[in-house]
Amino acid sequence: MSSFDLSAISNSLPFLLEGLALSLMLTAVAMAGGLILGLLIAILRLSRLRLIAGLAALYVNGFRAVPLILVIFWFYFLVPLALGRPVGALYSVLVAFVMFEGAYYSEIMRAGLQSVRSGQWQAAKASGLSYLQTVRLVALPQALRKMAPLMVTQGVILFQDTALVYVVSLNDFMTSVTIVANNTNRPVEMYVFAALVYLLICLTGNAVASSLKHVRAIA
Amino acid sequence: MTKTEMIKVDKLSKSFGQLQVLKDCSLTVRQGEVVVICGPSGSGKSTFVKCINGIEEFQDGQVTIDGVSLGFRGREAAKMRARIGMVFQHFELYPHLTVLENICLAPIHVLKRTRDEAEARARKLLNRVGLADKESVYPAQLSGGQQQRIAIVRALAMDPVAMLFDEPTSALDPEMIGEVLAVMLELAREGMTMIVVTHEMGFAKAAADRMVFMDKGSIIEIGETKRFFEAPNSERARLFLSRILAH
Numbered sequence: 250m251s252s253f254d255l256s257a258i259s260n261s262l263p264f265l266l267e268g269l270a271l272s273l274m275l276t277a278v279a280m281a282g283g284l285i286l287g288l289l290i291a292i293l294r295l296s297r298l299r300l301i302a303g304l305a306a307l308y309v310n311g312f313r314a315v316p317l318i319l320v321i322f323w324f325y326f327l328v329p330l331a332l333g334r335p336v337g338a339l340y341s342v343l344v345a346f347v348m349f350e351g352a353y354y355s356e357i358m359r360a361g362l363q364s365v366r367s368g369q370w371q372a373a374k375a376s377g378l379s380y381l382q383t384v385r386l387v388a389l390p391q392a393l394r395k396m397a398p399l400m401v402t403q404g405v406i407l408f409q410d411t412a413l414v415y416v417v418s419l420n421d422f423m424t425s426v427t428i429v430a431n432n433t434n435r436p437v438e439m440y441v442f443a444a445l446v447y448l449l450i451c452l453t454g455n456a457v458a459s460s461l462k463h464v465r466a467i468a
Numbered sequence: 469m470t471k472t473e474m475i476k477v478d479k480l481s482k483s484f485g486q487l488q489v490l491k492d493c494s495l496t497v498r499q500g501e502v503v504v505i506c507g508p509s510g511s512g513k514s515t516f517v518k519c520i521n522g523i524e525e526f527q528d529g530q531v532t533i534d535g536v537s538l539g540f541r542g543r544e545a546a547k548m549r550a551r552i553g554m555v556f557q558h559f560e561l562y563p564h565l566t567v568l569e570n571i572c573l574a575p576i577h578v579l580k581r582t583r584d585e586a587e588a589r590a591r592k593l594l595n596r597v598g599l600a601d602k603e604s605v606y607p608a609q610l611s612g613g614q615q616q617r618i619a620i621v622r623a624l625a626m627d628p629v630a631m632l633f634d635e636p637t638s639a640l641d642p643e644m645i646g647e648v649l650a651v652m653l654e655l656a657r658e659g660m661t662m663i664v665v666t667h668e669m670g671f672a673k674a675a676a677d678r679m680v681f682m683d684k685g686s687i688i689e690i691g692e693t694k695r696f697f698e699a700p701n702s703e704r705a706r707l708f709l710s711r712i713l714a715h
Contacts, residue, residue, distance in 0.1 A: 372560035374523045376574035376626060377550025379543070386573060390564045 258442050261425075268425025268447070272411040275346060276419065280404050282347035287354025292384060294359055298318065305355070312352035318413050320344045325417045337416040350407060357399050361392030398458035405454035422446065423444035473532075474499045474661045476628050480519055480529030489515050490526065491685045497630070500659040504672040504693075507682035508708060513665040514557075516633045516682065520663065521552040534629055552579050552624030557635040559615040561607035561622070567594070568603040571622045578625065586625070593621040597651050613644030617651055630661035637668055669712060673697060681705040 258265070294305035312320065324345035329335045365388045373383040412423035420428070423443060430439035475497040482490040490512050497503050505513050518524035522538050522545055531538040533552060539545040561570050571590040575581045581589075586713055594600045597617045607615055616636055623631060633652065637645045649671050656662055656675040666672065672679060672693065679696040681688045681704070689701045700706050 368556055368558055368560040369562065371518070371523045372554070372556060372562075374546075375521055375548045375549055375552075376622075377578040378574060379546055382577055386577065387562055391562075394564065404676075467668035 252436060253440060257433040257438050259261065261429045261433070265422070265425050265429065268420050268422040269360075271414075271420060272408060272422040275342065275411045275414065276404060276408045279342055279346035279350045279407055280400075283350025283354045284400070285349060286351030287356075287358050288389075289360035290351060290355035291362060294355065297360060309352045309355055312349055313356075317345075317349055317410055318416060320349045321416060322415055324348070338414075338419050342414050342417060342419060346407075346411075350403075353403055356398065357403065358392065358394050361396035362388050364395055365391050374423075394461075397461040401454050401458040401461065405451050408450055408454075470668055472499050472534075473497070474501075474519060474534055475663070476532040477520060478530045480531065482515060482519060482524070482526040482527050482528075483564040489685050491520065491684075493529070493682075493687050495680060495687065495690065497661060497663060499661055501677045502656045502660075502662045502664065502675050503678050503680055505663065505665045505680040505682060506669070506672065506708070506712075507688075508668065511682040512685040513682050516632050517554075517634050517665055521549050521554055521630060523549065523554070546578070548632055550574065550626055550684070551629050553620075553626060553628035553631040555616070555619050555623055555631065555633045555636045557638050559607070559612070559619045559639070560621050561615055561619055563607055566604050566606055567599070567610075567618050570607070570618065572623075573624045575625050590621070590625055593624055594618075601715070611644060612640045614646045616640065616644075616648045620648075620651055620655075624655075630663070631655065633662065633664040633666065635667070637666065667712065669697075669709075681708065683708075 279280045290305050290308060293301050294309065294320045296302045296305070321342060324341045325338065328344055362384070369387055369391070370383060378386065411421045414421050415424040415427075426439050428445040430436040433439070470598065471498050475525060477493060477495045478492055480493045493512075493516055495503070505516065507513055515524055519526045520533070522540055525540050531546055536548060538548050544644070561567075562573070565573065567589060569592055571593070571715065572583065572586040575586040575589065576583060591603065594603055597620065599614060599621075602610060602614065602618070607618070609620065610672055620631075620636075629684065636652065637648050640648065645668070649668060651674050652662070652664070652671065662675075664671075664676070676693045678690060679693050680690050681696070681700065681702065683704050689696075691701065696705070700709060
């Protein structure tokens with residue numbers, strides 16, 4: 250085996266970038282969808298109605314109890330069954346990720362909403378704002394500021410988790426790296442490269458998270 | 469007295485589980501009247517005022533505001549709450565909004581005023597409390613006294629029929645108490661109907677028409693201010709006054 254050879258990376262760069270694009274796209278969609286779904290579930294979970302709060306808790310605990318890989322399998326086989334037609338690996342994976350992340354983001358949101366002082370809720374209530382107006386105008390903006398760093402961290406974990414989509418034959422970044430490593434017989438170079446990319450994403454995420462902490466300190 | 473009854477509380481009772489925190493509390497406040505509620509800590513004063521605008525729920529009794537009975541849930545209850553201004557011990561300004569946004573939030577979203585209308589009214593009120601230059605700063609950049617004056621303005625911006633104050637100066641440094649009391653005194657002189665929970669007996673003597681003394685969740689006595697301070701009816705009130713006025 251010759252010394253460290255970077256040509257394996259440069260030669261398959263378009264293929265690797267395609268994998269990276271899929272991973273980033275999955276992360277973006279799952280973050281956006283997970284945030285919206287998570288917020289909805291968090292609000293339901295804080296409901297006074299026990300049944301609604303209970304169902305929301307069941308959802309969250311259910312998804313948190315099983316590994317993501319199982320959820321991906323489920324939706325791969327379940328979504329086509331439910332719809333009566335094949336939807337393809339990508340769509341089933343998108344649904345799986347959004348549902349799964351929704352459970353995790355709802356816990357972050359719930360903690361955020363609950364961390365808003367009771368006096369703030371009382372002040373909003375006293376001024377005649379409705380419960381949903383209070384959430385939207387008073388509690389959520391404060392909760393999001395507090396929770397933004399955590400949500401970014403969750404996004405970084407999510408990016409790493411996209412590697413699991415290989416189980417339904419999708420080429421995410423990690424899968425592309427593995428394929429190139431096998432084809433070129435250059436596993437050392439490829440896996441070092443992969444580690445560097447993950448490190449870069451993680452550092453970027455951390456930088457964003459800490460800058461958000463700073464924003465929070467001002468406001 | 470021919471003035472109308474603005475706030476009527478009838479036999480209000482509230483418990484947290486086994487613990488009864490308010491017992492058969494009744495109080496009628498006429499339009500333009502200033503009532504100060506005093507009593508030892510833990511006597512239920514704060515809970516009582518929070519029941520008056522329904523932000524604390526109670527199990528028994530009835531509250532009537534300007535002839536309309538108060539509920540807890542739904543749009544009607546929210547509308548009722550919006551008619552009573554409330555000032556809290558810890559100000560409770562919204563930290564993510566500027567002073568002007570704090571004041572305009574409820575007028576815009578509850579009263580459905582236009583932003584221009586709401587801001588014009590807010591600026592007028594800010595001017596009155598001497599804080600016109602602070603409209604675009606965030607609450608954290610203000611002193612406690614300034615925050616509480618803004619909180620009063622925020623309540624006044626809703627054009628309330630009455631104002632409730634829950635220990636408005638208890639969280640303030642001594643040198644800032646005066647500026648907040650001055651604003652409240654001016655409000656009282658302008659004829660605002662007010663219920664004030666406070667330990668500031670100087671303010672009570674200067675502004676209150678009547679005094680309410682509470683202890684252990686009950687209203688022990690209600691009396692004209694002058695008479696209450698000179699000769700309270702109950703032994704408990706006498707004891708309380710002697711302690712609080714001693715220093």
